Amino acid sequence: MLDEFVHEPRVAYFSMEIALRSEIPTYSGGLGILAGDTLRSAADIGLPMVAVSLVARAGYFRQTLDAEGRQIEQPAPWDPARWARLLNAKVAVSIEGRMVWVGAWLYIVEGQAGARQPVVLLDTDLHDNAPADREITNLLYGGDEIYRLKQEVVLGIGGVRMLHALGFRVRQYHLNEGHSALLTLELMRRYAYAPHEIRPGESLYDIPRVRELCNFTTHTPVEAGHDQFSYEIVQRVLRDVVNAEASRQGPGAMNPDAPPRGADERQIDLVTLKRLGGEDRLNMTRLALNLSEYINGVAVRHAEVSRRLFPEYPVHAITNGVHPFTWTCESFCAFYDKYVPAWRHEPEQLVRVDCCVPDEAILEAHDLAKQALIRKIQVLTGVNLRADVPLLGFARRMTAYKRPDLLFHDVERLAAMAQRYPFQILLAGKAHPRDAAGKRLIEELHAHARALAGRITTVYAADYDMALAQAMVAGVDVWLNTPLPPLEASGTSGMKAAFNGVPSLSVLDGWWVEGCIEGITGWAIEANRDDTASAAGALYDKLERVVLPLFSEAEKRPARLRVMKGAISKNASYFNSHRMMRRYATEAYLR
Ligand SMILES: *Cc1c(COP(=O)(O)O)cnc(C)c1O
Numbered sequence: 001m002l003d004e005f006v007h008e009p010r011v012a013y014f015s016m017e018i019a020l021r022s023e024i025p026t027y028s029g030g031l032g033i034l035a036g037d038t039l040r041s042a043a044d045i046g047l048p049m050v051a052v053s054l055v056a057r058a059g060y061f062r063q064t065l066d067a068e069g070r071q072i073e074q075p076a077p078w079d080p081a082r083w084a085r086l087l088n089a090k091v092a093v094s095i096e097g098r099m100v101w102v103g104a105w106l107y108i109v110e111g112q113a114g115a116r117q118p119v120v121l122l123d124t125d126l127h128d129n130a131p132a133d134r135e136i137t138n139l140l141y142g143g144d145e146i147y148r149l150k151q152e153v154v155l156g157i158g159g160v161r162m163l164h165a166l167g168f169r170v171r172q173y174h175l176n177e178g179h180s181a182l183l184t185l186e187l188m189r190r191y192a193y194a195p196h197e198i199r200p201g202e203s204l205y206d207i208p209r210v211r212e213l214c215n216f217t218t219h220t221p222v223e224a225g226h227d228q229f230s231y232e233i234v235q236r237v238l239r240d241v242v243n244a245e246a247s248r249q250g251p252g253a254m255n256p257d258a259p260p261r262g263a264d265e266r267q268i269d270l271v272t273l274k275r276l277g278g279e280d281r282l283n284m285t286r287l288a289l290n291l292s293e294y295i296n297g298v299a300v301r302h303a304e305v306s307r308r309l310f311p312e313y314p315v316h317a318i319t320n321g322v323h324p325f326t327w328t329c330e331s332f333c334a335f336y337d338k339y340v341p342a343w344r345h346e347p348e349q350l351v352r353v354d355c356c357v358p359d360e361a362i363l364e365a366h367d368l369a370k371q372a373l374i375r376k377i378q379v380l381t382g383v384n385l386r387a388d389v390p391l392l393g394f395a396r397r398m399t400a401y402k403r404p405d406l407l408f409h410d411v412e413r414l415a416a417m418a419q420r421y422p423f424q425i426l427l428a429g430k431a432h433p434r435d436a437a438g439k440r441l442i443e444e445l446h447a448h449a450r451a452l453a454g455r456i457t458t459v460y461a462a463d464y465d466m467a468l469a470q471a472m473v474a475g476v477d478v479w480l481n482t483p484l485p486p487l488e489a490s491g492t493s494g495m496k497a498a499f500n501g502v503p504s505l506s507v508l509d510g511w512w513v514e515g516c517i518e519g520i521t522g523w524a525i526e527a528n529r530d531d532t533a534s535a536a537g538a539l540y541d542k543l544e545r546v547v548l549p550l551f552s553e554a555e556k557r558p559a560r561l562r563v564m565k566g567a568i569s570k571n572a573s574y575f576n577s578h579r580m581m582r583r584y585a586t587e588a589y590l591r
Pocket of ligand 1: 028029030033395396397464465466469470490491492493494496
């Protein structure tokens, strides 16, 4: 089953979540979408990779909303057998001193030209395991701290062992965020020196060799957002991996009384672990930073912020991108196939859309996408949006820093604006089940929608997922993004919109710092302070003076077309995951 994949060395890409398709709910947001787009582009450009993630049988969750906008969460179980094949392999990891068996499913990502990339989904739901251990790979971002650490043991340590057992030859490891950082411990054990090779006072482990193999992409621009565990929990869960005894001999020293161990049983001493992962708590970001030769942030601005957070490390920037075919609606695919036929492999060619395509064809492709979205929203919510009234879209994970409520800061001003320039609003997004503030925001958005009833049609569509995202980024007229800087590391939904000729109206943060050319690719919300009132004022000013008039006055049609073409030719041509993966290949994997 794996013959076609194991004949050549591959880059092993580790991610806690991955968005393989809308029917497979093993993702919660942008991080998982990025992982999926990474593999889809690797398949299109022929870059040999293998992804490793958890099977997350219970799925993230299915969102329903009551009339007040209270979120109701239901499990979103999926059947791996429907989409993936069970592999005939089993590896063991030690958790709390028990052997936990890990199995694997193989999902195959198919590229546009028929190339294929394997995804290995780890699964502890095996008869050999105790009931509680069978649950370890069940939830995505669920359970307590200890549950999370167990998942990270399965992902990092189990993942490396599984690739080895399956016969994969790994050329480089890529850690998509810190959740998989424990894989570095497994590599340290694998590349520990044999007793006779160790010189007195020197490390047991070949750390330069581990670093040479690892690449780390950080996604979190605040220290508090990084995964951390107390050493008490670490020593409990990783009892057989971390050795507190040896540490008395000093860092990296051999314990002369310890019985000789095979490579798989070799332990990491606590002093070395603390030196690499943080003295007070095991910080997965620190661990990954210390054991990766190549480190990057996901946008130029984010790399700058990360360098301030971690001044001791060389943080490079590879700005995210989105997968061209996945995020382009049917009508724009047909349009590009006709006018820019090479775009699926070389989205750079979309630069030509600036001047070499008929205006009518762009507007027609957009109208079709908008009609498709309106039909979908009618089915999902019963609300009829109008095709002839501009539609603003906002959808992403509902969480405080993304400020979904900024648009509604002054509802009366918004309503007054709509008298002059009518428009409609479409919202969507899930809040993490334990994010109380995120859930409250959804309720507040519902209250605003009620307050605006009869003045601005405002719709909240439930259960945001890949399919709804695909319809929304293509069918709205303007894509809104209002995070609190510098907290949006990159953001990718605006890039998806660009592939569909939809311009962004966004705060200058994340990718938009690079993507915004005012009036050409979209518009900036220029707030010189990050206080809410001034940001909302800047948003209203831009909407009222620049954005909405484009849709109401016929003589503004050329300006509107210019910004649709600019979004495609200047942003889609660059902010795509083919470019992103070609950069990872040349700057990280082949360094
Ligand atoms: C693209 C996408 C995201 C990420 O959106 P951002 O605006 O980058 O936060 C989240 N969820 C889904 C379903 C997506 O398709």
